[in-house]
Amino acid sequence: MIKYLLFCWYVILFLSCCEEERPGYATRELIFPDYRNVTIPVDIAPLSFYVNLPEVNENVQVLLCTRTKQLNRRGKEVRFSSLEWRELVTSDSVMNVYIQKKTDHLWNCVDSFKIYISSDPIDPYLSYRLIEPGYEVWGNMGIYQRCLANYEEDAIFENSRVKEICVNCHATNQGNPEEYIFHQRPKPAGTILVKDGVVSKLNTDYSEKIKTLVYPSWHSSGKYIAFSVNKTVQAVHSQHRNRIEVMDLHSDIVILDVQKNILLTSSLLSSADAYETFPCFSSDGKKLYFCSAPAISLPDSFNYVRYHLCSLDVDLEKGTLGSKIDTVIRVDTLNASISFPKISPSGRFMLYTRHAYGNFSIWHRDADLCMFDLHNQREVDTSILNSEETESYHSWSSEGHWIVFSSRRMTGLFTCLYLAHIDSSGHAGKPFLLPQKRSDSYFFQYKSYNVPEFMKGPVCTSEKDLEAVMER
Structure with a gap:
């Protein structure tokens, strides 16, 4: 059904542009x-x-x-x-x-x-998910890798190999293609871990409260991964600027010891009075950044949920978590909410998404990329990166001079990937669309690019090896 609707959308687009020499160039x-x-x-x-x-x-x-x-x-x-x-x-x-x-x-x-x-170096590969832009169901999807020096795109894993599953939330350890994870849903559910060329499936049924892990962040040591634990619901608007709302009725953060498959927890990261989500380790691994909002009545007050940017000191080699939460950016005066914090490799700049409310910014048209200078405690101008449509998920290249982010600026429906240069002072250059061999390729692409991540090389694990573990 989704493919049929998307086909109709392209027919309409073609007919609306019929006076142009080629479809899609009505610009x-x-x-x-x-x-x-x-x-x-x-x-x-x-x-x-x-x-x-x-x-x-x-x-x-x-x-x-x-x-x-x-x-x-x-x-x-x-x-x-x-x-x-x-x-x-x-x-x-x-x-x-x-x-x-x-x-x-x-x-x-x-x-x-x-x-x-x-001449500032950029990581040679991107990984991302390609998925049809639906709300309730999914069809064919996959996690792919793209060589930036040419146009070659290869599948890391396509869900057609395992019947009726969703693959999502992939993440590498600091861009290392030999250390990465992704989730599979709904059944047989689990988290797929690839480390040092070995594929395993984590049993994430840790307790009655913690049965699935969601948004990840690798510790630089590769020994730990922070995850959010979310109870999520969604609703489709009948009359609203945004098409869809996704809300967390409950969310906490836990830290997984990868070697032992046990969780480190803290009451500061799992408070009944707050929603904690989107963990992000600092580059040196000594802090855990995350988003936190006071718990309120949902879904009736969905447009009043606003997430601050917070941090907690950690010493994971000793297995200790800090005793005090620091609020890095308070949103009270901003009348806004924060999601997807991503720290630069230098540890100086925090790139994040800002929007009016909530935490699921990928369907919020007002969502913009913002940057905070942690050293000088000030906002950095990122207006050149943004548009009238959604800018959302983003990541840093390992040298800290390039970012990639998703944006709906082209159509308002499909997300495409844009790259931008960041200089040593945090100044952003004008973003450019991920190059394709044909300039009209995007007008015949009916899937959205989702969760772009830089990688230092290609993933070499075969789909067959992943499939064998996923079917267990």
Whole structure:
């Protein structure tokens, strides 16, 4: 049913754009994707794009120039081979792009812009889930990996291999492709752990209260993983700016000792008077950040739940948790709520999602990315990252100079992935859409990108090995 509705949506999109030369380009932007004045890593795949001019292909050309190299493309669909793109981006730190059209046998420049090329390293792979944007049920889905230097995408695991399961909440240990986890739901439920090439399935039925683990964060030692434990319900709005509400009727945080498969708990992380969720270990492993909101009556007061950003000191080698919760960002004066805290590898910047209320920001149109400088105790301007639609889940590259995040800015329905440069002072560059071989690929993609994570290399565990453990 979902596929049928999505097919109808694409038919409508095609017909609504029938006056354009190609479907999907009913946009006021001169080029799609919008790569004007973005900062890119030197190791990114070629930036294919389309020039949105009414002229025929023969009367459109694009020049890309550095001080020592030049490429010329005739026509509206602009593509490059890996070799010529590599030669271009390694020749200089700035690329000048000129869009030209032919009028009366003369070439006239209609627009020009720059592409900035950074030598700051970026992790070579992304992992993400691809899922149809439904609310109640799921169809085919999977967790995939993408090489950023080219367009190659491979499945880490597709749910078609095990009947009627959902795979979600994947996470690596600091981008290590040999240490990662993901959950499978509903039955046979469990958490799949891959560590040092060994695949295992954790029995997460720890107690009457703790039967499933949800949002994860790896400790840098690889010996511990913090999880939230959530009792979640959802409702679909009949009249509201947001399509759906997801609420936690109850949520706590626990820390799993991976080797012993036992939980470390604290009353400070499992208070009956608060909802604790979205754990995030600091880079040095000495603090656990998390979101916490005072417990109120739900679901009737759903739009009054607001989560603060908090932290707790931890010493996991000694098995001790702190005795006092610190509130890092109070949202009382912000009239907002915080979700998805992610700390930079340097430990200085906390990237998070801010929205009006609640914690499930992926369906909140007002959700924006924000950043807090933990060293100087001040907010950092991130307005360049945001749009009028949802910006939500995000992660850092291991060197701390690049982020990836999900956004619905293209259609308001599907989430796509955007990358952005972050300099040493926390200044963000203009985000750019994850490059594809064809510039129109996203208009024929009926799945949303979900939970993007950087990885330092490819996952090599076979689907067959994962499947064998998941069916137990």
